[in-house]
Amino acid sequence: MQNQDPRNLYRPSEASLDSNPASDMDAIHSSFNLGRALEQGWAAFKDQVGPGVIFVLVGMLVALLLTFTIIGYFLLVPHIMAAFSVGGLYMFRRKLALDVLFKGFSFFGSVLGAYYVTFMINMLIQSPVLVPQVIGYVALIRGEISMVEFNQYMMIPGLLSWPLNAVNLWIGTRFMLAMPLILERNYGAIDSLKASWRQTRPFQWWLLLLMFLSTLIGSLGVIACIVGILISLPLGMAIHGAAIAQLLGEDSAPTQKSGDITPTTE
Structure with missing residues (x-):
């Protein structure tokens, strides 16, 4: 078998995709360096800040409009969210365009399946918090407990939500x-x-x-309201995309900085 440049491994032949996609993934020689991902993400953000802002703005508007219908919320919004997951990769490639926003619809069933499997896993992890919260709200509405008692009751689920959110962040990773x-x-x-x-x-x-850093950047944008989101989300996307590029083998440069890990060690 002829050797392939790792930068081209994200474009496998159609036959290999149809026969055994897992074997194609095994062919990737991945490495990951946090410092390099941050550096390349920042460089991609600077080069693609205009397309990134437009992508985020249009994506948020489309997602908002889709939430007004049940079909849109449950069947269409996941595909817009899927597009955001690869938006940073296209920023890394310097090829981000609005058509990427609708790319998920070409893989309708697969996107829905992956989205709702992860959603159910997240809900299962959060159930020790969600179930007591629902019970507390029902008791409050029925007048079985006072607002003071409700606030005291909700402290325990609130404290428990922190470690469970960390677990969900790890699952998302x-x-x-x-x-x-x-x-x-x-x-x-x-x-x-x-x-x-x-x-x-x-x-x-x-x-x-x-x-965590990408989430923190996005949270800072939320604090700064709309203008902040339009800057922080593209930046977080670009950093995320640089990491994905390393994992997919699109970045074949040596990674010798702190934070470097390779799949095998001697």
Whole structure:
């Protein structure tokens, strides 16, 4: 078999995708470096800030409009969210355009499957918080407890939500490649989740730190309202996209900075 440049591995032949997508993922020689992802993400953001802002603005408006219908909320919004998961990768490639926003609709069933599998996992993890909260709200509405008692009761689920949110962030890190694999490599829903779990395992703690930083950047944008979101979300996307590029083998440069982990060590 002829050797391939790792930068071209995200464009496998159609035959390899149809026959065994997992074997194609195994061919990737991944490495991850947090410092390099931040550096390349910042560079991509500076080069693509205009398309990034437009992408985020239009994406938010489309998602908002879709939420006004049940079909739109449950069947269409997940595909816009999937597009955001690869938007940063296209910023890394310097090819972000609005047509990327609707790319998920070409993989309708796979996107829905992966989205709702991860959604149910997240809900299951959050159930120790959600169930007591629902019970508390019902008791408050029925007048069985006072507002003071309700606030005291809700303190326990509130404290419990912090470690559970951390677990969900870790789960999101392990599945961060699922949507890119569906949209870029035509993986099925379950295959994409399995491949993402396997591919992120050697780098999971550094990726978790990167995911935390990306989330923090987005949160700062929310605090700064609309203008802040339009800047912070493209920046977070670009950093996220640079990490995905490393995991997919699109960045074949050596990674010798702090935070470097390779799949195998001697």
